[in-house]
Amino acid sequence: MAKKIKLILAEDEIALGQIIKESLETRDFDVILCENGEKAFEKYKSEQPEILVLDVMMPKKDGFTLAKEIRAIDDSIPIIFLTAKSQTEDVVEGFSIGGNDYLKKPFSMEELIVRIHNLLNRTQVQKTADILNIGEYQFNFPKQLLHYKEEAPLQLTHREAHLLFHLIKNQNKVLDRSLILNKLWGTDDFFSARSMDVFISKLRKKLNKDDSIQIINVRGFGYKLTV
Template identity: 80%
Template structure:
């Protein structure tokens, strides 16, 4: 039997948390359920889960604060936010602090499971990808490190690394906006598109030392990395 993926679920609505827990357990996940952010942080440190599913509004410590603290320790663990919030700034904040996906309540369990499996698949891809040279940079995708010449490497976030990986795979060709949004964000809606724009801006800044490298915005289609 395949080893179960360990998921830390932080959800302060007891009934909803139990429903999610039981549904995931029927799909061969091992679920650690916590009802507040402080307890979730303690369980994270003790149990080393592989995926985090965090409600944004929780007592003692909200999901965004919890994610920020965990990202200081682990920059690669996949994080999915669950929230009733729908304002653009909240969605962008969630991705900016290191979230990998964002699911608005109410949601279907099938959608959550698909998104979890998508993130697990990306994690496996990350482990098998090769070190890549692009311009004067070296990109270590498995470790999510980007280095310029002999300078010390900088750590990319999970989503930055995957977005750069796909840009490099499609170098000098247009990376379809809708395709990459669905692949990395799970949806191509307005909020996800705004989030991707933020990540593209971050990557441009990190590639700025090699002026031959550019990430071009191909209006109406997507982005293109050129060298």
Template identity: 80%
Template sequence: MAHKIKLLLAEDEAALGQILKESLETRDFEVILCENGDKAFDKYKSEAPEILVLDVMMPKKDGFTLAKEIRAIDDTIPIIFLTAKSQTADVVEGFSIGGNDYLKKPFSIEELIVRVHNLIDRTKTQKTTEIITIGEFTFDLAKQQLKFKDDESIQLTHRESHLLFHLIKTKTKF
């Protein structure tokens, strides 16, 4: 059986929250549903989810405030905001406080699932491939640096790092 992605969903609209929870669970997600930001923060601490899907407008603690509190202690967990607020200023605020994605209501469950998988894949890649050894070379993907033995590191461009990473990743397929 494949690993189920543990997702914390904070949504104050009970009907929407239940529909999302059931839809995600039928697609092999483990969903922790919370109806406000306070409960979501407690569940985040006790359940260790892999990704957060937060409604922006919730009682007790809104999604932006919740994200700020979580970002203060965890700067790597992926966060997707769900909201009816679609003004540019709202979107900018969501990204500037550490959100990784922003989905405007109404949205399709398929779009949410694709965004969740993309963020999870990106996070796993960043965690598992920070430093790669290739013969006598060391490649640090996070810092985009290549080093030969004990020589000085060479700073690579984003494109060079991306290309090198994909070449390394596919080398075993040939």
């Protein structure tokens, strides 16, 4: 029997939520239905789903706020927004805070299912691509492991791994300090900036076996990784 795909559905319209849940469950999804954003966030932390389907307008915590909180700790889980809104600015906001897709109500279940599978397939390809080479190091981003030749790998913390990932993805370009602080720390205040400096120092030490690798402080702008 194929493994079921665990999905969190956050929808405050109970009747609609049940219809979506039952339809997905006939297609080998394991659906956790939540009636508000607060419950969905708790279930996200405890259930480790593979994908999130979030209504935008919900009590206690709306879908956009929920997505922002999840993106602060998880860059990779696919997120689809469901909404009755049709304004362009709402669509733009949904994508800008980390949404992967946006489905306007009313929609067909077939369309939702196709979009879910497309995102899951794209995520799987991305995970394969997230084993990155940097100089003589190999960085396994999903597992947060930094390998140097035949030596035992170094286990990075969540924040170290995400910071290094963004540096590598922007290799030879300046990584905007304020942008990455807001993304990983949730604020760009003085104390968060000092914390980021400490993490940069830690990464420099962990990469110091390859002299070609440098993390340069571009004063007033951010950091640049060069190899």
